[in-house]
Amino acid sequence: MELVWNGKPTAEVLPTSPLAKVEQIGGGDRNWLIWGDNQLVLPALLEQFQGQIDLIYIDPPFAVGNNFTMPLQIGCTPETAPKVLAYQDIWDRDAYLSMLFERLTLMRRLLSNQGSIYVHLDSRMSHYAKVILDEIFGVDNFRAEIIWKRTTAHSDAHGYGQIHDNILFYTKSSQFTWNRLHCAYDSNYVMKNYRYHDRNGRRFMADNLSASGLKGGGYHYSWKGKFGFWRCPETTMNHLDQQGKIYYTTSGLPRLKRYLDEMPGKPLQSIWDDISVISSRSQERLGYPTQKPEALLERIIQASSNPQDLVADFFCGSGTTGIVAERLGRRWIMVDSSQMAIHTCRKRVIELYRRLQKQTKPDHGFALYRTGNSPAPAGMPLFKAQPIYQDRTVDIQIIEFLPPLSQDLEKLREQPIANGLDFIDFWAIDFHWQPGQPFQHHWQTYRTRKNRTLKTISDRGHSYTTPGPHTIAIKVIDAFGGDWNFVIAITQGC
Numbered sequence: 001m002e003l004v005w006n007g008k009p010t011a012e013v014l015p016t017s018p019l020a021k022v023e024q025i026g027g028g029d030r031n032w033l034i035w036g037d038n039q040l041v042l043p044a045l046l047e048q049f050q051g052q053i054d055l056i057y058i059d060p061p062f063a064v065g066n067n068f069t070m071p072l073q074i075g076c077t078p079e080t081a082p083k084v085l086a087y088q089d090i091w092d093r094d095a096y097l098s099m100l101f102e103r104l105t106l107m108r109r110l111l112s113n114q115g116s117i118y119v120h121l122d123s124r125m126s127h128y129a130k131v132i133l134d135e136i137f138g139v140d141n142f143r144a145e146i147i148w149k150r151t152t153a154h155s156d157a158h159g160y161g162q163i164h165d166n167i168l169f170y171t172k173s174s175q176f177t178w179n180r181l182h183c184a185y186d187s188n189y190v191m192k193n194y195r196y197h198d199r200n201g202r203r204f205m206a207d208n209l210s211a212s213g214l215k216g217g218g219y220h221y222s223w224k225g226k227f228g229f230w231r232c233p234e235t236t237m238n239h240l241d242q243q244g245k246i247y248y249t250t251s252g253l254p255r256l257k258r259y260l261d262e263m264p265g266k267p268l269q270s271i272w273d274d275i276s277v278i279s280s281r282s283q284e285r286l287g288y289p290t291q292k293p294e295a296l297l298e299r300i301i302q303a304s305s306n307p308q309d310l311v312a313d314f315f316c317g318s319g320t321t322g323i324v325a326e327r328l329g330r331r332w333i334m335v336d337s338s339q340m341a342i343h344t345c346r347k348r349v350i351e352l353y354r355r356l357q358k359q360t361k362p363d364h365g366f367a368l369y370r371t372g373n374s375p376a377p378a379g380m381p382l383f384k385a386q387p388i389y390q391d392r393t394v395d396i397q398i399i400e401f402l403p404p405l406s407q408d409l410e411k412l413r414e415q416p417i418a419n420g421l422d423f424i425d426f427w428a429i430d431f432h433w434q435p436g437q438p439f440q441h442h443w444q445t446y447r448t449r450k451n452r453t454l455k456t457i458s459d460r461g462h463s464y465t466t467p468g469p470h471t472i473a474i475k476v477i478d479a480f481g482g483d484w485n486f487v488i489a490i491t492q493g494c
């Protein structure tokens with residue numbers, strides 16, 4: 001069976017665009033963040049990663065018929081209108097299905113033989129996607145449809161409230177990575193079955209120790225005056241009693257204490273109703289629209305990959321997949337075509353690295369790649385910076401910055417913005433810049449949603465091993481996601 005639509009791709013079209021490494025953050029480059037249309041990125045990855053990716057999670061646009069924006073925050077002022085476009089989600093259905101079909105076909109080639117793919121959609125497109133996935137991955141490789149109940153109630157005036165998303169889980173073959181996960185028991189089940197408390201307040205269930213009616217047989221002996229047919233030999237019964245693991249009923253019958261806190265929990269089922277959506281007050285919230293909770297990705301990554309495996313997300317948005325993969329010791333590749341998404345991911349991963357460094361845990365670093373067709377910036381900003389020399393070290397002070405403002409943003413100037421530096425969201429320094437080489441992040445600073453202050457003078461105190469002229473590159477990312485690079489020459493004395 002096959003789903004057919006107008007313009008369904010008949011042959012694999014592989015537009016090519018080489019990936020250029022443009023930034024290096026942290027030590028290694030085992031992780032990749034790629035800015036570009038995945039239509040170009042996926043074929044470019046085939047050469048190095050065909051059959052190498054262990055887990056793919058994608059959360060593509062759902063075809064909701066809207067554009068998604070992010071709140072704009074300039075300097076310390078509260079979030080303002082206008083908002084910045086994050087990504088567009090307006091589709092003709094045939095074009096949407098062709099987009100999905102082409103990408104999924106390439107993703108299958110990238111997956112390892114033990115690999116899995118999770119496709120996160122909602123009821124607008126998930127039924128079409130399922131037939132397409134059956135065609136590409138094979139009906140036998142369909143593993144589950146997960147219903148994620150993301151919100152408790154929705155007031156849809158003319159119908160049932162739409163409160164769930166659909167996550168389709170397929171594997172490349174029948175030999176796939178699988179780690180069984182458990183979740184907390186329902187409170188009703190706990191109340192009914194774990195009715196007893198020991199003197200320390202630990203809940204337990206009093207389980208049967210009699211072997212009557214069991215097929216496997218048992219042991220006949222008298223225990224504390226009660227002759228019976230028991231499940232364990234007398235030595236084990238003694239051992240359990242000494243450990244305080246036997247509960248005696250009012251009639252003196254022994255029963256085994258099964259502690260709730262020693263149970264793994266309920267095996268995870270296909271309806272997930274215990275993970276909340278990112279709310280406006282959520283600690284995780286970065287302001288990127290449709291950001292998914294880390295708990296959701298934790299579950300998927302733990303169930304379908306192992307430490308050191310390679311996890312990919314080709315519609316990564318704010319970078320939830322990479323963040324969780326990094327925390328769980330997996331390698332990652334993330335791709336997005338939106339400048340705001342890439343900027344959000346870059347800051348989010350750097351923030352995680354800073355946290356890991358504080359806990360003296362390793363961070364593995366990542367490289368940022370771009371496809372050849374990334375859009376060229378419009379206009380040039382005003383920019384002025386100067387070196388600050390002190391005790392044979394050098395730092396950089398940004399004195400002036402103002403990005404080019406499109407007509408609709410000109411009105412921002414009227415707002416109480418202290419100066420053009422308020423438009424800087426992030427800046428970084430490469431103290432050893434070389435033309436044609438990726439920008440090395442030797443130092444960087446940025447604003448977060450909670451902390452809106454920004455250093456305008458670096459505090460690295462960089463020293464060179466050789467005196468004389470050096471070239472420094474400064475990267476500035478403005479509040480609209482605009483990415484600007486400046487080069488200044490300095491002379492370091494010995």
Ligand SMILES: C[S@@+](CC[C@H](N)C(=O)[O-])C[C@H]1O[C@@H](n2cnc3c(N)ncnc32)[C@H](O)[C@@H]1O
Pocket residue numbers: 036037038039059060061062086087088288289290291292293314315316317318319320321335336337338341
């Ligand atoms: C629903 S959002 C993903 C949100 C993400 N799961 C998170 O937790 O933040 C979909 C993303 O797909 C990206 N996207 C849409 N079309 C794309 C394409 N052709 N290539 C790469 N990314 C694309 C959008 O820019 C958007 O960031």
